[in-house]
Each structure stands twice: as C-alpha cells, then as structure tokens.
Amino acid sequence: MTFLHFSILFPFLFAVFVPFLYKKFRSIHTGWFVLLVPVLLLIFFLTQLPVTANEQTAISTIDWIPSLGIQFTVYLDGLSFLFSLLITGIGSLVTLYSIFYLDQKKEKLNSFYVFFLLFMGSMLGVVLSDNMVVLYTFWELTSISSFLLIGYWHHRKESTYGAQKSMIITVFGGLCMLGGMILLYLITNTFSIRETILQADHILQHPFMLPALILFLLGAFTKSAQFPFYIWLPDAMEAPTPVSAYLHSATMVKAGIYLVARFTPVFGPAPEWFWIVTLAGLFTMFWASFHAIRQTDLKGILAFSTVSQLGLVMSLIGAGSLAFQFDSIEKNVSIVAITAAIFHLFNHATFKGSLFMAAGIVDHETGTRDIRRLGGLMSIMPITFTVSLFGAFSMAGLPPFNGFLSKEMFFSGMLSLLELNTFHLETWAILFPVLAWVGSIFTFLYSVLIVFKTFGGKLQLEKLPKRPHEAPFGMLVPPVILAVMVLLIGLFPGLVAKSIIEPAAASIYPALYDFHGEFPVHISIWHGFTIELLLTAGVIVLGIAGYIFLPKWKAVYQLFPYKLSLNAAYNNLFKMTGRASRNITRSYMTGYLRDYLAYLFVFFILLAGGVMAYKGAFSFHPAESAPIGIYEVILAAVMIAGSVTIVFSRSRLTAIIALGAVGYTVSLFFIFFRAPDLALTQLIIETVSVALFLLCFYHLPKLQKQERPPGLKIRNLLIAFGVGAIVTIIALSANSQRAGETISEYFLKNSYKLAGGKNVVNVILVDFRGFDTMFEITVLGIAALGIFSMVKLRKSKEGER
Amino acid sequence: MFEWVMGLSLVIVAISTLMYFYRLVKGPTVPDRIISLDAIGINLIGITAIFSIVMNTDAFLEVILLLGVLAFIGTVAFSKFLEKGEIIENDRDK
Numbered sequence: 001m002t003f004l005h006f007s008i009l010f011p012f013l014f015a016v017f018v019p020f021l022y023k024k025f026r027s028i029h030t031g032w033f034v035l036l037v038p039v040l041l042l043i044f045f046l047t048q049l050p051v052t053a054n055e056q057t058a059i060s061t062i063d064w065i066p067s068l069g070i071q072f073t074v075y076l077d078g079l080s081f082l083f084s085l086l087i088t089g090i091g092s093l094v095t096l097y098s099i100f101y102l103d104q105k106k107e108k109l110n111s112f113y114v115f116f117l118l119f120m121g122s123m124l125g126v127v128l129s130d131n132m133v134v135l136y137t138f139w140e141l142t143s144i145s146s147f148l149l150i151g152y153w154h155h156r157k158e159s160t161y162g163a164q165k166s167m168i169i170t171v172f173g174g175l176c177m178l179g180g181m182i183l184l185y186l187i188t189n190t191f192s193i194r195e196t197i198l199q200a201d202h203i204l205q206h207p208f209m210l211p212a213l214i215l216f217l218l219g220a221f222t223k224s225a226q227f228p229f230y231i232w233l234p235d236a237m238e239a240p241t242p243v244s245a246y247l248h249s250a251t252m253v254k255a256g257i258y259l260v261a262r263f264t265p266v267f268g269p270a271p272e273w274f275w276i277v278t279l280a281g282l283f284t285m286f287w288a289s290f291h292a293i294r295q296t297d298l299k300g301i302l303a304f305s306t307v308s309q310l311g312l313v314m315s316l317i318g319a320g321s322l323a324f325q326f327d328s329i330e331k332n333v334s335i336v337a338i339t340a341a342i343f344h345l346f347n348h349a350t351f352k353g354s355l356f357m358a359a360g361i362v363d364h365e366t367g368t369r370d371i372r373r374l375g376g377l378m379s380i381m382p383i384t385f386t387v388s389l390f391g392a393f394s395m396a397g398l399p400p401f402n403g404f405l406s407k408e409m410f411f412s413g414m415l416s417l418l419e420l421n422t423f424h425l426e427t428w429a430i431l432f433p434v435l436a437w438v439g440s441i442f443t444f445l446y447s448v449l450i451v452f453k454t455f456g457g458k459l460q461l462e463k464l465p466k467r468p469h470e471a472p473f474g475m476l477v478p479p480v481i482l483a484v485m486v487l488l489i490g491l492f493p494g495l496v497a498k499s500i501i502e503p504a505a506a507s508i509y510p511a512l513y514d515f516h517g518e519f520p521v522h523i524s525i526w527h528g529f530t531i532e533l534l535l536t537a538g539v540i541v542l543g544i545a546g547y548i549f550l551p552k553w554k555a556v557y558q559l560f561p562y563k564l565s566l567n568a569a570y571n572n573l574f575k576m577t578g579r580a581s582r583n584i585t586r587s588y589m590t591g592y593l594r595d596y597l598a599y600l601f602v603f604f605i606l607l608a609g610g611v612m613a614y615k616g617a618f619s620f621h622p623a624e625s626a627p628i629g630i631y632e633v634i635l636a637a638v639m640i641a642g643s644v645t646i647v648f649s650r651s652r653l654t655a656i657i658a659l660g661a662v663g664y665t666v667s668l669f670f671i672f673f674r675a676p677d678l679a680l681t682q683l684i685i686e687t688v689s690v691a692l693f694l695l696c697f698y699h700l701p702k703l704q705k706q707e708r709p710p711g712l713k714i715r716n717l718l719i720a721f722g723v724g725a726i727v728t729i730i731a732l733s734a735n736s737q738r739a740g741e742t743i744s745e746y747f748l749k750n751s752y753k754l755a756g757g758k759n760v761v762n763v764i765l766v767d768f769r770g771f772d773t774m775f776e777i778t779v780l781g782i783a784a785l786g787i788f789s790m791v792k793l794r795k796s797k798e799g800e801r
Numbered sequence: 802m803f804e805w806v807m808g809l810s811l812v813i814v815a816i817s818t819l820m821y822f823y824r825l826v827k828g829p830t831v832p833d834r835i836i837s838l839d840a841i842g843i844n845l846i847g848i849t850a851i852f853s854i855v856m857n858t859d860a861f862l863e864v865i866l867l868l869g870v871l872a873f874i875g876t877v878a879f880s881k882f883l884e885k886g887e888i889i890e891n892d893r894d895k
Contacts, residue, residue: 630812631811631815631852634812634815634819635815637819638818638819638822641822641826642822645825645826653831653834654826654828654834657825657834657835657838658825658826660838660875661822661825661838661841664841664842664845667845667864668845668848668849671848671849671852671861671864672852674856674858674860676860676861676863676864679861679864680863680864680867683864683867683868683871684867684871687871687874687875690875691875691878694878694879694882698882
C-alpha cells in the first residue's frame with residue numbers, strides 16, 4: 001500500500017468524518033473542511049508529474065481476493081494522470097464554488113459533501129485501477145453517488161425523475177461492461193488491464209472479441225452519454241450546479257471516454273471498433289449540437305453541448321484507433337486524432353466547467369436560467385460575462401482560446417481519414433469531415449447563443465425573480481481560474497503539450513510508442529494556411545449567419561416533435577414494459593387455486609412425460625411381475641367402484657363414506673400382502689379421518705353446483721387423466737427396470753441378532769431408522785399444537801384478541 | 802379339499818361385500834349406507850379370518866379385534882351424527 005492507494009481511499013475516509021464536522025462546527029461552512037481533500041490530492045498528483053512526463057509509470061498492488069485473481073492494483077500512467085489531475089483540480093475549484101453556492105443554513109451540507117467525496121474517490125478509483133473488477137466496482141460507485149447527487153433536492157419531482165433515469169441507463173451500461181470484462185477474462189484469464197493489452201493479438205482472433213467489444217462500448221456510451229443513451233444527461237441538470245459542473249462536464253461523463261481510450265490498445269485494431277466509435281461519436285456530436293439550439297434552459301444547452309463535445313472526443317479516439325494500421329509512428333496520420341482527443345478532453349473540462357459555473361452564478365443571482373427571460377446582464381455582471389465569453393468562444397473553437405487548437409486538430413484528424421484506404425474507407429470517408437464541420441457550425445451557434453441571449457440584448461427586469469447583481473468574490477474565483485486557463489493554454493499550448501498531453505496519448509499506444517520512442521505532439525497556435533483554417537473560417541461565417549437568421553429557420557425543429565424524441569421513446573418503453581409485465585402477471589395470477597394446480601399438474605405431465613418420451617424410458621415386462629390372484633382382482637374392483645363413487649357423488653356424505661370404504665379396502669390389501677402392522681394402523685387412521693371428515697362436513701353447506709367457465713370440466717378431466725397415466729407409466733417402468741438388490745435381506749437377517757426384536761417392521765421404525773420416527777412424532781406434535789392453537793386463538797383484527 | 806372350501810368361502814364373502822358395496826353406492830338413504838358400511842366391516846373380519854387360515858398365520862388376529870371395535874365405534878358415531886347432528890357434544894351447562 002502506497003500513497004497511490006491512499007489517494008483513492010482518502011476521500012472515502014474523509015467522507016466518514018464529514019457529518020461529525022458538520023455537527024460540531026455549525027458556524028463554519030462544511031465545504032471548507034472538504035476543500036482540503038481535493039487540494040491535497042491535487043498537490044500529490046502534481047508531484048507525480050515528473051514520473052509521467054518522462055513516460056514512466058507508477059504501480060502498486062494490494063491483494064483483495066487473490067484466489068480469484070482480483071488485486072487492488074493502482075496504475076498511474078499518462079492517461080490516468082491526466083484524468084486524476086482533472087478530477088482533483090476541477091474538484092478543488094468546484095468545492096470552492098459550492099461553498100459559496102450552497103447556503104449554509106438551508107441546505108443539508110453534510111449529505112452533499114459525503115456524496116461528493118464518495119464520487120470523487122470512486123472516480124479516482126475508476127481512472128487509477130488496473131484490475132477490471134476493481135474498475136467495475138468504482139464504476140458502479142460513481143453511478144450510485146451520481147444518483148445521490150442528482151437527486152440531492154429529493155423533494156422535487158424532476159430531481160428524482162432525473163436521478164432514476166440516469167441510474168437506470170448508467171447501471172444498464174455498467175452491467176454490460178461487466179459482461180464484457182468477464183468475456184475478456186475468459187479469453188485472457190486475467191483481470192489486469194496491462195496484461196490484457198499484452199494479449200491483444202490473441203484477443204482479436206477470439207470469437208468472443210466482438211461481443212466483448214460491443215458490451216464494453218455499451219458501458220462507455222451509456223456513461224459518456226453517446227447517442228442514443230445521451231437522454232439521461234439533460235435530465236441530470238436538476239442537480240445542484242456544482243454537481244453539474246463537476247460530474248456532468250469534467251469527470252463522470254468522461255469515464256466512458258477513459259474506458260474507450262484505455263481499451264483502444266486491446267480492441268483498436270479491429271475495424272468494428274473504428275466504425276462504431278467514430279460514427280457513434282460523430283453522430284452524437286452532430287445530433288446534440290443541432291438539438292442544443294432549441295433548448296431554452298441555460299443548463300439544458302450546456303448539457304446538450306457536453307453531449308456533443310463528448311461525441312467529438314469519442315469520434316477522435318475512434319479515428320485515432322486507425323493508427324494501429326500503420327507501422328511507423330512518424331508518418332502516422334491518425335496519431336493527430338488521438339492527440340486531438342486528449343487535448344480536447346482537457347480543454348473541454350476547463351471551458352465547460354467555467355461555463356457551468358457561470359450559468360450557476362446567473363441562476364443564483366437572477367433566480368432563473370431561462371434564456372427567454374434573461375438578457376442584458378453584460379453591464380451588471382461583467383466578470384461572469386467575461387468568463388462566459390471565454391468559455392463559449394473556446395467551445396466554439398475561436399482563437400486565441402484553447403478550443404480553437406483542439407477544434408483545428410479535430411478537423412485535421414477527420415480530414416486525415418480521407419487519405420486512408422483501410423477498412424473500405426475510401427467510399428465513406430467524406431462523410432466524416434462533413435458531419436464534423438456541420439456539427440461545428442451548430443456548436444458555434446449555441447456557444448454564441450449562450451453568451452448573447454444571456455448577457456446581450458435588453459435587460460428584462462420585470463421578468464426576473466430577483467434583482468440581479470454581480471456574484472460574491474468567492475463564487476467568481478473558480479470560474480475565473482478556469483477562464484484564465486482557457487486563455488493561457490490557448491496562447492501557450494506548450495505548457496501542457498509535452499508534460500501532460502503527450503504522455504496521455506502515448507499511453508493509449510504503448511506498443512507503438514515503445515518501439516519508436518518519439519511521439520510527435522505538435523500543438524501551436526499558428527500552423528500556416530491550412531484547409532483546417534479555411535474550415536474554421538467557414539464555421540464562423542455560417543455560424544454568424546445562422547445566428548442572425550435564427551428566428552427564420554427555427555421552424556426546422558418542428559420536424560422533431562416530442563412524440564418522436566428519444567425521451568418519449570424511453571418513457572413509453574417504461575410505461576409499456578410496466579404495462580406488459582402487469583398484464584402478463586395478471587393473465588396467469590388469476591387468484592384461483594384451481595388454475596395454479598392446473599399449472600403444476602400440466603407442468604408435471606409435460607416434464608415427466610417429456611423425459612419419458614425423450615429418453616424412451618418406458619418398458620414393461622409382464623413376465624417379471626408376480627401372478628395376480630382372484631382376491632386382488634375383487635379388491636381392486638371394490639376400490640375402483642369406491643373411487644368412482646367419490647368422484648361422481650352428489651352428496652358429501654356419500655363421498656365421505658365411499659372414501660372410508662376405499663380406505664378399508666386398502667387395509668384389506670395390506671392384509672393380503674402380509675403387512676399386519678400397516679393394516680392395523682390403516683384401519684385406525686381411516687376411522688379417525690372419516691370421523692374428522694364428518695366433523696367438517698357438519699359445518700359445511702351442501703355440495704353445490706358451481707358456476708364454472710365452460711370447458712373447465714374437460715380440461716380437468718384431461719389433466720387428471722394425464723397425471724394418472726404418467727404416474728402409472730412411471731410406476732410400471734420403474735418396476736420393470738429394477739437395478740441392484742434390495743437391502744431388505746439385511747434387516748430380515750439382523751433384526752433379532754442386532755436389535756433383539758422379531759417384528760422387523762417395528763425394529764426398523766425404532767432401531768434401524770429411528771430418526772425418521774422421531775421426526776414423524778414431531779410432525780404429529782406440531783399438527784396437534786397447530787390445531788389446538790387454530791381452534792383456541794381467534795384474532796379478529798390486528799392486535800386484538 | 803380344505804383349501805378349496807376356504808377359497809370358496811372367501812369368494813362368497815367377497816361377493817357379499819360387493820353386494821353390500823352396491824347398497825353403499827346406491828343408497829337410497831344415509832342409514833342404508835351406514836348399515837352397509839357396518840356390514841362391510843364385519844365382512845372384512847370374516848375375510849381376514851379366512852385369509853389368516855389360508856396363510857397359516859396368527860399375525861392378523863389383532864386386525865380382527867380392531868376391526869370389530871372400529872366397526873362398532875364407527876357405526877355408533879355415524880348414528881349419533883345422524884341423530885343429533887354432532888358426534889361429541891359440548892357441555893354447555895357448566
């Protein structure tokens with residue numbers, strides 16, 4: 001156990017103490033204590049920077065369930081370092097922001113920070129775990145803590161709806177991912193991701209490869225809100241804004257991206273991986289950016305833009321997987337895609353975090369997030385406006401912000417696909433840059449929308465619930481820090497390129513990197529007149545045009561009514577599965593005992609009869625049976641007559657007497673087959689039970705003709721006949737296929753010698769097999785006590801005697 | 802000869818049991834059925850006795866005694882049931 005382990009467990013441990021701190025120090029905002037956790041972790045991870053920057057890795061293992069090959073292995077390479085930095089860095093800023101955002105008196109701060117720390121720890125666990133089972137454990141913990149955080153204001157209906165929806169979708173994906181991990185384990189016999197990567201060639205030829213790949217992608221796509229699983233993210237905006245900023249822009253939604261990046265060395269060479277990841281990502285990017293424009297809620301726009309940006313990153317990772325098709329890293333055109341993915345991932349966390357925080361400030365200071373009611377806040381909230389402007393322009397991909405660099409690299413990554421001819425790319429390749437470009441135009445549009453609908457235009461004071469003013473200083477610090485980073489990285493990309501981005505990109509291609517030793521990461525603000533620059537110019541021109549003429553073409557969105565949306569499909573799916581299962585249950589849970597008995601017996605007939613028929617088990621050898629005497633025939637005739645009388649009797653008394661007659665005949669059979677003890681017992685028991693039947697009979701009404709559905713008699717007749725026939729067949733077959741000797745010889749020989757009794761039946765009952773007798777006695781005792789209590793104890797109502 | 806006589810008597814008793822059984826099934830009143838059941842019980846005693854002779858065993862003598870007792874008790878119980886509507890009366894006077 002090293003400090004790496006401790007860094008994961010630290011938030012969990014600290015979460016235990018949060019309620020105590022909350023109770024003990026009422027006057028101090030609990031967030032100040034919590035702030036300690038991410039800041040300390042951030043400092044710790046920054047000290048690891050030299051390790052990963054030099055392409056080194058750190059690893060440390062604790063045994064968890066060694067017999068199953070499950071070790072809690074923490075592995076720090078470039079990729080996990082980048083994510084850890086995002087988690088702790090943005091985590092610190094969001095904690096600081098939440099201190100000013102959440103009211104100390106009105107909110108239940110203790111539960112908020114417990115959930116928050118729980119989430120932080122599990123997210124660190126996801127990105128640092130090397131063992132897949134541990135990864136899955138932390139993965140589900142992020143789902144659960146995110147569920148708790150989204151439903152933080154649990155008295156609101158929308159919050160619980162959003163929490164439930166995100167829970168169902170992400171847990172569905174998590175379980176799929178677990179399936180993929182188990183399949184991978186079956187192929188490689190290890191849960192370790194590093195060892196799995198080493199066996200990549202073997203995996204790619206395995207028949208389980210494709211199911212495992214699809215299951216992994218289901219897990220990643222649900223978590224990272226890709227099409228069509230993005231629908232939970234807009235509903236998760238009911239969470240407090242710090243949660244939206246942290247979980248739904250910087251960390252949790254990137255867990256899927258992390259998973260895809262982490263498993264690219266395993267599945268990357270497969271064409272299915274490239275096609276699914278790239279196309280799903282690009283389509284998500286286009287679809288979500290298109291739909292972001294119709295939103296009227298600030299956080300709604302940001303949610304759709306997050307989905308769109310995640311799609312962008314996803315498509316870049318997919319395009320980057322083509323790098324495996326090349327031998328040399330120097331001429332590798334796809335390598336730019338993976339660098340762009342990592343770079344944009346980093347940039348997105350910075351500008352989206354600041355945008356969410358700005359939206360939270362607007363909400364906090366004006367009381368609404370509806371862009372139709374907002375406007376003209378530019379002069380009232382100059383700092384928030386500046387932050388939003390930086391964030392939005394970076395998101396739109398404008399210089400000199402960092403989004404511009406990654407957007408340019410995104411274009412060049414997509415354009416690089418045109419030059420390739422693997423996987424039959426030549427026919428469809430043009431689709432990729434076109435989708436990307438159109439998506440970018442919409443991205444530009446909604447970015448402009450966010451800023452100018454909120455801060456531009458006229459101030460509508462009468463529509464605002466509160467009188468707006470600039471946010472307090474502490475609330476502004478975190479978004480300002482992020483906005484400064486947006487600008488700094490935009491101007492000096494070299495700050496992060498070599499130290500953070502390159503190791504992360506290199507750890508996605510460990511094999512390629514090890515071989516060639518040089519990973520060319522070239523990020524610069526000016527890279528000459530290229531086709532990418534032209535595309536960006538086109539985006540700006542068309543975006544501005546689209547913004548000006550927005551009221552004219554907004555009618556396009558009428559083409560997508562609610563009925564046809566994915567949300568409606570999700571809700572209908574829920575309603576329909578609920579209704580269908582209710583109907584199915586109602587159709588067979590009729591409440592009639594006769595129906596349940598019918599199921600039981602029909603099932604018995606089908607199962608026993610089916611096995612008999614399938615195995616050809618029926619056999620009957622009359623030669624082996626004993627000869628049939630005249631007495632048996634007569635007795636059998638009496639029994640049959642008695643049984644028929646029971647079935648067809650009109651009065652209950654006749655049925656009881658006939659039942660007694662059958663019982664007495666049975667005892668006569670016992671006599672004929674030389675079983676005096678049985679005969680004695682049978683006679684007494686039969687008499688007693690007939691007397692009991694008479695007792696019951698006295699209290700019952702006459703046997704009535706019941707109203708039954710037509711055909712019931714025939715059904716019952718068929719079932720009864722079937723059961724009788726099956727049992728007869730089984731008995732005959734069993735009798736004809738005896739295997740082995742009986743053990744009765746032993747009892748006959750030893751009953752006197754060992755037990756000192758001549759009555760063999762009684763010796764067996766009390767000596768050889770006395771245990772059975774003991775428990776039969778117990779049964780009788782319980783029955784007697786039960787009858788006694790049923791007669792004596794009469795509770796009419798709950799608790800009353 | 803002896804065996805043959807025993808066999809014959811068994812058959813005769815069995816046929817008489819069957820005829821009682823016909824009464825039991827047919828009725829027409831409940832007392833008819835009870836009487837026939839009682840007679841079947843006595844017939845069973847006869848069958849058991851003859852069968853014990855045929856089998857040359859004394860293991861079934863208890864059965865004969867028990868049948869006698871039970872047939873009596875059973876008939877009395879049925880009769881009381883018909884007469885009073887219940888078999889064991891509650892002492893409500895106490």
